[in-house]
Amino acid sequence: MERHSYDVVVVGAGGAGLRAAIAAHDAGARTAIVCKSLLGKAHTVMAEGGIAAAMGNRWPEDNWEVHFRDTMRGGKMLNNWRMAQLHAQEAPERVQELEDWGALFDRTDDGLISQRDFGGHKYARLAHVGDRTGLEMIRTLQQRAVALGIDVFMECTVTDVFKDPSAGAGPGVVAGAFAYWRESGRFIVFDAPSVILATGGIGKSFKVTSNSWEYTGDGHALAMRAGASLINMEFVQFHPTGMVWPPSVKGLLVTESVRGDGGILKNSEGERFMFDYIPEFFKAETADTVEEADAWYDDKKNNRRPPELLPRDEVARAINSEIKAGRGTPHGGIYLDIASRRTPEFIRKRLPSMYHQFKELADVDITAEAMEIGPTCHYVMGGVEVDADTQESAVTGLYAVGECSGGMHGSNRLGGNSLGDLLVFGKRAGEHASSYAASLGGTRPQVDEAHVKAAQKSALAPFEVEGGENPYTIQSDLQQSMNDLVGIIRTRTELEESLAEIEAFKVRASTMVVEGHRQYNPGWHLALDLRNMLIVSECIAKAALAREESRGGHTRDDFPGPDAEWGTKNLVVNLNAEGTGVDLHEKALPEMPDELKGYFA
Ligand code: FAD
Secondary structure, eight states: OEEEEOSEEEEOOSHHHHHHHHHHHHTTOOEEEEESSOTTOSGGGGOOSOEEOOOOSSOTTOOHHHHHHHHHHHTTTOSOHHHHHHHHHHHHHHHHHHHHTTOOOOBOTTSSBOEEOOTTOSSOOEEOSTTOHHHHHHHHHHHHHHHTTOEEEESEEEEEEEEOGGGOSSSOBEEEEEEEETTTOOEEEEEOSEEEEOOOOOGGGSSSBSOOTTOSOHHHHHHHHHTOOEEOTTOEEEEEEEEOSSGGGTTOBOOTHHHHTTOEEEOTTOOOGGGGGOOHHHHTTBOOSHHHHHHHTTOSSSSOBOGGGSOHHHHHHHHHHHHHTTOOOTTSOEEEEOTTTSOHHHHHHHOHHHHHHHHHHHOOOTTTSOEEEEEEEEEEOOEEEOOTTTOBOSSBTEEEOGGGEESTTTTSOOTTHHHHHHHHHHHHHHHHHHHHHHHTTTOOOOOOHHHHHHHHHHHHHHHHOSSOOOHHHHHHHHHHHHHHHSSSSBOHHHHHHHHHHHHHHHHHHHTOOOOSOSTTOHHHHHHHHHHHHHHHHHHHHHHHHHOOSOBTTBOBTTBOSOOTTGGGEEEEEEEOTTSSSEEEEEEEOOOOOHHHHGGGO
């Protein structure tokens, strides 16, 4: 079997993985990147709007304190305060560094990096490249990683994290990872004391999603199987604006920049309805008349923000309510109109990808007509529970970063804060993983050969079954079930029903069958991914059932408001002792120091 030895193995080549690998390499570690698609194809490449960083290029008043406050308020105070603080403090330097490495950002008139408005951010704060920021970010990081000579294993999927069995009690110590080449189906063992999970999100567990095929929650599940816990899994972000038509592109993202640049939401009666949905929490800073909202675009100092730029959870719920009340569009969405508000030249310059996306996929000219949009599963706030400063999980040597880690965004992520998160915590994870590996000297954790055999057997299990079910049917049923029962609005009965259905999917998956051979076999790949999707789905449904309140990306019809008691705790999930299901417990939020509490007075 192919075998490699490294100090640090990074699983994932999105923004988080690439930034972590660069940091680990710069800190002296022998580093490898393993990614299940081609290098450059990670999900980060799809990010449109920008990177949130309080650089103060448009608003000198902006600083890390305001960004920290916005992030915590956006997350409805459930964020890990330390992560939100580090993120706000370090994001500007990370953006500047990207520019030093060759990223070409849009500019202000006086030549600084341009920053645009996004929901929940008090000031224009998103450093951007048109609406293709993720592409530029990946291009820059990837070029640097390749130039540094970091080894890359692409089209290679990690299916297990190994621990050293001699490490004794406790969550354990990492020894390496197990993977297979997608093309040949052959296995690889990585011996490494540090493994950084940077595998992105979980969106493919839902039917309508902005996420690509890769987002099957692999890192979440790998961490759980290795003994780490996940936090905040009930909080799934449904982006307010996904395409609704034609069916083949349902869920595809329509960037928030459309609203940041002047777009407004209207129902089928032509009403600009967001004024009816301004929650108490944001009343003081949101315009309550059309005049003030429109004046804000030209005079931000003397006017409050339009309600279309409330945090995503608020806007998604409002859209959902309008559609449910029968004021939706012919294809079951709501209108997003920038055509009547900006010139065609402005739209084509600021939103080139959106212009092409609608023209080519829906035959809609967004400079001349309104778009039809609706909520789409977009991002998971929940992820691996990590130490805020180092990104290490409870398992020694196992780190998680980017969308597969949890805590930073609380119950709701602000737009732009993910790309900042990848850079800030990618660097931190890489540095800490590297220094931990170096601290071990010559005595490293060892991969147990019995574990290698077990990983191999488990990966090949779907070939051994006869007469079982095809993984595609189970995946499709799971996606529909999660959409219907654990979607944007939840109830106890539906969540209980969902957990019963997940149990049934688990039984079906235990006998799923794969046809053919190990050489490029998408059915087999899906069978392996599906195990992860099932674990992650159970975590989401279980945590959503337990949290009896509505907050951020978790709305319970039977508990419609936030609850003060629930606002003091997180929900944490682990794999049960038998490895067959998910255990859940409550955990108090870490105490915020008094000097930071002052920002919320
Ligand atoms: P990814 O970029 O998804 O990378 C995951 C990597 O892990 C991939 O290389 C994949 O191949 C690899 N991988 C997964 N599983 C395995 C495995 N088992 N073995 C090996 N490799 C594996 N956020 C913002 O802040 N601003 C925006 O403007 C913005 N726009 C967005 C637009 C869209 C359409 C979408 C979908 C998201 C957007 N987001 C935005 C969110 C943001 O893009 C993501 O949260 C972020 O890019 C995730 O980065 P990541 O590095 O964690 O994961």
